[in-house]
Amino acid sequence: MLNLIHFDFCPFCQRVRLALGYKRLPCSVTPARFYGPQHFLAISGFERLPVVVYPDGTRQGESLEIIAELDRRYPATPRLQEGVITPTQLEDVLAWRKRISDALFRLIAPTLPQYPSLGDDPRAMRYYRERMESWLGDTLEGLAARRHEWYAMLLPELGRISERVCKQEFYGETFSIADTLITGDLTGLRLLADIKLPPELTAYFERVEEATGVGLLPTF
Helix, strand or coil: CEEEEECCCCHHHHHHHHHHHHHCCCEEEEECCCCCHHHHHHHHCCCCCCEEECCCCCEEECHHHHHHHHHHHCCCCCCCCCCCCCHHHHHHHHHHHHHHHHHHHHHHCCCHHHCHHHHCCHHHHHHHHHHHHHHHCCCHHHHHHCHHHHHHHHHHHHHHHHHHHHHCCCCCCCCCHHHHHHHHHHHHHHHCCCCCCCHHHHHHHHHHHHHHCCCCCCCC
């Protein structure tokens, strides 16, 4: 059986959870703690998560590479890349993701401690705060205070995606690797209490979770 080593709050890990759910692949799950690269290396063999351990014992990191490998190893399951989404479409999604990266992480960094596995763990929060604030150049509280500014920067790009997924159920005609990326990476925005996402995007998230059988929001 597959084993997924992951954080429940991590957008990159959420991509893989969605892929596994859509393919209905049984797997065991090893929740990790956000204690830093040495801890990640000790539990997974990699300095970053997610990591998948295949039944033959091989391990793989990097979310999009894992999803491509799941297609290759399990051809009887619904495909997520080849034959489902064109290379140009995937390149377009990746370019879109790159454009929103800065504003997106400034928005979601203060929201992710709502996941108890992060926010209720003092050691994890110390490392998370140190890493995020060093990377983003502001405190979590400072980022949260400017959330409307970051959201205004992001809104035109959210509108483009909302318009596309409103025309069809998913990014393409069927669920694909693009939908794992979009939904996993944007889920933190759903935790912004006083910011309302476009209704088309909210409905899209619901379709993705129904198709995969995977809920991404924190449970308390």
